[in-house]
Amino acid sequence: MTGLVGRGVARVDGRAKVTGAARYAADHEIPGMLHGHLVLSTVARGEITELDTSAALALPGVVAVLTHRDLPPLRVPSFPYLKGFVPMQDTRVHHSGQPVAHVVAETPEQAREAANLVRVRYRAERPTAHLAHALDEAFLPPLFRDEPNEFVRGDAGAALEAAAVRVEQDYSSPMMHHNPIEPHSSTAVWDGNSLTLYESAQGIVFTRRVVSIAFDLPEANIRIISPYLGGGFGAKGPTWSHTLLNAAVAREVGRPVRVTLTRAQMYTMNGHRAEYRRNLRLGATREGRLTAIVDTSTAQLTRTDHGVYNTSESTLRLYDCPNVHVRQLGVRLDLPSSSYMRSPETTAHFGLETALDELAHELGVDPVELRIRNHASADPHSGEPYSSKHLLDCYRIAARAFGWARRDPRPGSMRDGNVRVGWGMATETHTFSAIQSNVELTVDVDGRATLRAATQEIGTGTYTVITQVAADELGMPLEHVTTLLGDTAYPDAALSAASATVASVIGPVSQAAQDARKAVIALAVADPRSPLHGVPAEDVVAERGYLFARGDRGRRDSYRGALARHGRPVIVTGSRLNSSGHSYGAVFVEVRFDPRLATLRVSRVVTAYDPGRVLNHRTAHGQVIGGVTWGIGFALMEHTMVDPHTARVVNPNLSTYLVPVSADTPSVESFFVDRPDKGSTALGARGFGETPGTGVPAAIGNAIFHATGRRLRDVPFTRDKLL
Amino acid sequence: MRVTIEVNGERRTADDVWPGESLLYVLRERLGLPGAKNACEQGECGSCTVYLDDTPVCACLVAAGQAEGRSVRTVEGLAGGDGLDPVQEAFVATGAVQCGFCTPGLIVAAHELVHRDPGATDAEIREALAGNLCRCTGYEKILDAVRLAAAKKAGERA
Ligand code: FES
Ligand code: FES
Secondary structure (H helix, E strand, O other): OOOOOEOOOOOOOHHHHHOOOOOOHHHOOOOOOEEEEEEEOOOOOEEEEEEEOHHHHHOOOEEEEEEOOOOOOOOOOOOOOOOOOOOOOOOEEOOOOOEEEEEEEOOHHHHHHHHHHOEEEEEEOOOOOOHHHOHHHOEOOOOEOOEOOEEEEOOHHHHHHHOOEEEEEEEEEOOEOOOOOOOOEEEEEEEOOEEEEEEOOOOHHHHHHHHHHHHOOOHHHEEEEOOOOOOOOOOOOOOOHHHHHHHHHHHHHOOOEEEEOOOHHHHOOOOOEOOEEEEEEEEEOOOOOEEEEEEEEEEEEEOOOOOOOOOOHHHHHHEOOOOEEEEEEEEEEOOOOOOOOOOOOHHHHHHHHHHHHHHHHHHOOOHHHHHHHOEOOEOOOOOOEOOOOOHHHHHHHHHHHHOHHHOOOOOOOOEEOOEEEEEEEEEEEEEEOOOOEEEEEEEOOOOOEEEEEEOOOOOOOHHHHHHHHHHHHHOOOHHHEEEEEOEOOOOEOOOOOOOOHHHHHHHHHHHHHHHHHHHHHHHHHHOOOOOOOOOOHHHEEEEOOEEEEOOEEEEEEEHHHHHHHHOOOEEEEEEEOOOOEEEEEEEEEEEEEEOOOOEEEEEEEEEEEEOEOOOEHHHHHHHHHHHHHHHHHHHHOOOOOEOOOOOOEOOOOOOOOOOOOHHHOOOEEEEEOOOOOOOOOOOOEOOOOOOOOOOHHHHHHHHHHHHHOOOOOEOOOOHHHHO | OOEEEEEOOEEEEEOOOOOOOEHHHHHHHHOOOOOOOOOOOOOOOOOOEEEEOOEEEEHHHOEHHHHOOOEEEOHHHOOOOOOOOHHHHHHHHHOOOOOOOOHHHHHHHHHHHHHHOOOOOHHHHHHHOOOOOOOOOOOHHHHHHHHHHHHHHHHHHO
């Protein structure tokens, strides 16, 4: 170990990204490639009655226009294909913006122009687009990925009845879209019965599985390539229909085809955060000990699938409450399938952390103190002890840095001239996954190492952290280690979602690097030509690419020397399954509200986190600022508007679907407890990336209450709600 | 039609350009320069920002014909040769890059800001870059990068 781990080393992929050299899915040059463009349905529910492609086909450059009439049958894959149906297999329309034709032409411009000429007629049926219009149809959906939608602990009904103090409120959040800056792109290249896809995918191994099922093709015949990803936030975790349709079309026309979604198409083609309503009932003692939580949520589902991506984990597990009843209901609407979106628990957590603030106000207890009184020192649902948990430190560190002790709890009491100042806080928490991951590490004859894994760089710093850990365990300089990701030709590794990458991949990386170091040391000490010949292997240390005898640094060999004499590469593999778990933190927010114009600004954010061991402070801090900014977007602006009559998205663009810009964000101060979690095989690091931001919407709402005395329970907190 | 543009110091010609094509399209699809990114095609995100003569523009909003006879500089041509421009260096050094998709556009926008107004205040930097969306970084490190590059520039002058 040479102390690379933990350091904020600069990104190893930084240079490629600042020079424009990094190749994203739509940047690969493929000889002979055609361009596809999707025609999407303009009604939300009904049947296609007529489809006229003649004008499109007559346009110069157009090679084919495929529809349900000529597309070969595809099987409907299961998870992580979430739609429940494959479009263009029949005449049925399940949502607005569903593919009904796929135009292929020599250039993207020709394909798009031709797509505009495809004439489609429908027999339209009246759609239902909003939860409010179908709440009486709410039902408890069946298991999704083996997970139930109802959880019971103790007797929440009776405990609520008996509680000295109760809070009961409704909280709601609208449909939201991920909007990664990179649009989805898929390029299909067939060679006989083998398929290569250049894909914007958060999980290439998962994409391979979905494609294999849809085409009834062995996985060995499919290769997915995705070396760089322009963000995903869940939108590129599942495999979506454009990938399958485009591959089918490429096979039909016998040439490679690329399809790239337009920004507008990204509002119906690749999932979204569903609209939610949540009724929360808290019961507590006068001292503020929670005795009951009843959490009943209702999510938008579709008529073709029933996935609920709500993760009410925080109501179930965050606080030490003996009686909990969680029910995740759904309503079927005529909308596209929802899916995972960064920090899925935010919808649930926003309600819980707001309700706790309401309880604190009701009881006259400080909001931080209320959370400390309900702190769980063992998992409240399973009773299992935590392998490590430092949430209490997070409250203390962030509160002190924020200056929370100076807060006057009376709403409206803190002012700066005409401006009302509000301070609010919330707990942050995220449940991360762990996925069986494998890596291969080669130390080549030049003494340099290459690490290969079929995970991907979504932007969080995977190339960098893997390189850091491998270099550290090998005892090589960073520049001697190359990490190759984003190709299913490499060993299967984790999805870049659910904050699983570091937690899943770092264990096998460090194992492989240790094994490679030992293997090379063994070569050296057994080799009469090595200065280390005969030294016991355990007495050899590796540093900066050199191998030394401990205590006699004059006896020195190197990876380069050992491998050159060996004459062939040393190849090792690493394989691990880590356990999933939780990361925690606390966020404190200051807002400034000007009542004359009803303008609100988030002026200050202070956070502290317990993500286990921090492997790279720079990339970890990057996740904090990014996550907090997402929390600000969730709280103040993000809102996909759906027309209730047509069930169409009315703001499918970035000028009316607002995301935070540089002028909206404050600077974010952040701290890490930085203590290894002994339960994690990833050198004590837990999954972390989606933890920051989970508490931000509630913290902002709580700060607004503190500034104005007005309690908002429906995001986004737009100006009309503050007037 | 034929379009001739000086791109990153080199005279480049594209033939059979359809009048509706954007400069971004010509750069990416015809001239093999995929650095500038296509992310909205309607001037909302800034991912396609390039210099047209000395002005940063959304290349998706510029018709290819409008660039006829003018000079264009993309992220690929910002630094001469193999080196990095100080703005590019600053983006790497401060951690202003995550997924990197907004980066080519932001670097051109930041490059122009640093040269036009190296003394810009934080509020001015935030305002100046507000047309370049980034979904990953939360912008703070991008501000650090601009300040770092500006400081370096001021140092060169002194
Ligand atoms: S692609 Fe040009 S501004 Fe978005
Ligand atoms: S770094 Fe990903 S969009 Fe900016």
